[in-house]
């Protein structure tokens with residue numbers, strides 16, 4: 001990431017917005033923002049598949065659910081955050097992973113310019129590809145500041161997206177079981 005260019009761009013933006021760059025509290029803003037982007041968009045330089053360590057484990061073939069994973073991402077249409085939580089359920093097929101690794105995949109994919117639908121799909125894809133489970137279900141619930149602060153201005157509106165693969169897709173009972181674990 002070219003931090004110097006981000007810094008310059010933020011300065012131009014502030015000028016274009018009519019903000020005096022000499023104001024005491026704003027002098028270091030462009031530097032801070034550049035620093036911040038490096039952190040909150042760091043996921044684009046990381047490969048989530050590399051984080052998803054595979055552990056061979058034959059005994060477990062029930063639903064493994066990681067619920068309420070905190071999620072912070074940036075909407076690529078408005079460069080404003082969307083904030084919420086992700087729920088990830090999968091049924092392993094002799095391959096599992098550490099729960100923290102699933103949270104890490106969510107984090108890496110969130111720290112990019114995103115749209116919620118694509119983020120949901122990407123999380124499911126990474127888990128399908130790497131763990132080859134019998135099925136995976138990913139649900140994201142998030143508030144988009146671009147909807148709360150502007151446009152339709154509906155604060156508190158939660159957008160829910162879900163992606164189901166494998167047995168969660170074909171077997172309604174399994175899907176229902178996962179849903180009742182998430183929303184109990």
Ligand SMILES: [Zn+2]
Nearest residue numbers: 075077078146
């Ligand atoms: Zn947006």
